[in-house]
Amino acid sequence: MELLRAKHVKYLNRCLGILPQSSEMHDTNRMTICFFALSGLDLLDALNLSETEKKSIIDWIYAQQVQPDGENASQCGFRGSPVVGSPFIVQDKWIPIPFDCSHITMTYTALASLLILGDDLSRVNRKAIVSGLKGLQLVDGSYFAVPFGGENDMRFLYCACCISAILGDWRGVDQTKAVDFIVKSQGYDYGIGQGPNQESHGGSTFCAIASLALMNRLESAFDERQLEGLKKWCLNRQQSGFNGRPNKPVDTCYSFWIGASLKLLGCYDFVNEDLIRGFTLSTQSTVIGGLSKWPDCHPDPLHTYLGLCGLSLMNESGLQPIHPALNISRRATVAAKLLL
Structure with a gap:
């Protein structure tokens, strides 16, 4: 089966x-949905927006920036x-809406989307975001x-x-505590959970491995036994596709979560690419485009994007290479001059 590129672009x-x-x-x-669409089109080398359209999206993203001062x-x-209500200005004073605040995932996807659109991040309040990150980290290193x-x-x-890698400023992350949280979240089976004593999961394992890679701590955080066990746990997620946990069905999104983990761990050569590719392509909608969780299901933006990311890891023809830790195209990181 071939990649239905034109249909995915339309979707x-x-x-x-x-x-x-x-x-x-x-x-x-x-x-986040905007990010899935923009980054997916970028991977498909089909982000053919006019300058007016790009400006409109960039302005909308910046309109979601929350930057109060002081406490x-x-x-x-x-x-x-803007569903919770945007702040408004009265006599040049910023008047906040109660409970209007940023969300750490939206900050990451907003910054990533701006990079993809070629923005220089000149309107990003870097100091405020870094300060905000500090306030979100807990004593155990999590956020x-x-x-x-x-x-x-x-x-x-x-x-x-x-966020710290994109901004080139790590002052919002206590890396010692963050690494300690990751190491303590590794389970008896060597997979990594959402936190200590939680079930190992493909998504949280990727988040942990990618975080360590971005901090340049992947090789030093674990001892040899832990690292080899982690590699084995990820490789054992191969079935007809990748699953996220033992005894669970395979799922399109894990072609990236597990695939990118194996790339970062340096053992992607052990992946049966024909098998993983075949499953991923089997989830394509031949009618409206897009990819779904399983074959014969309705497509959605998340599985469409992550399915394309997984195929990019396999050097699928027609797809741009992806940065496995930051989860955007390598072209976007190069254009932004990110030293990753």
């Missing part, structure tokens, strides 16, 4: 423009959409997503590392 352009009413529950995640510094970053508390796990630590 991602639709996602970038408008989503059906059934997707309104995802309105707070609009920034609200931990709220700095980017929100997912909250928002300053009001809630979940804290490996996903948000990864986002903090991506």
Whole structure:
């Protein structure tokens, strides 16, 4: 089966423009969906936006930047959409909306999207974002997503590392504590969970490995036994495709989560690419384009993007190479002069 490139381009352009009413529950995640569409089109070498369209998207992204001062510094970053209400100005004074704040994942995807669009990040309040990151890190090294508390796990630590790598400023990350949190989250089976004593999972394993790679600590964080066990755990996720946990079905998204982990660990050569590629391509929609979680399911932006990322790791014809740790095209990192 071949990659249905033209159909995927149309699908991602639709996602970038408008989503059906059934997707309104995802309105707070609009920034992430925008990233999936933009980065997917970039990987397909089909980000053919006019300068007017690029400017419109860039301006919308910057409109989601939250940058209060003083005691609200931990709220700095980017929100997912204006659904919670944008701040307004009265007599040149910034008036915040209650609970309007950034989300660490939206900050990462906003910055990544700006890089993909060729923006120079000149309007990013770097100092405020770094200050906000400091306020989100817990004493155990993990991160909250928002300053009001809630979940804290490996996903948000990864986002903090991506933000720091993009900005070239690691003052918002206590790397010693972050590495300690990652090491303590490795399970008895050598996979890595969302936190200590939690089940090993493909997604959290990627977040941990990629974070260590971005911090240049992948080789030093684990001893030889732990590192070899981690490689084996990832390689054992191969079935007809990749799964995220033992005794679970394979899933398109793990072609990236596990595939990128193996790339970063230097053992992707042991992957049966024909098998993984075959499963991933079997989830393509031949009608509307896009990829889905499993064959014969409805496509969605997340699985479409991560499926394309997984295929990029295999050097699929027609796809741009991807940076496995930062999860954007290598072309975008080179254009942004990121020293990764």
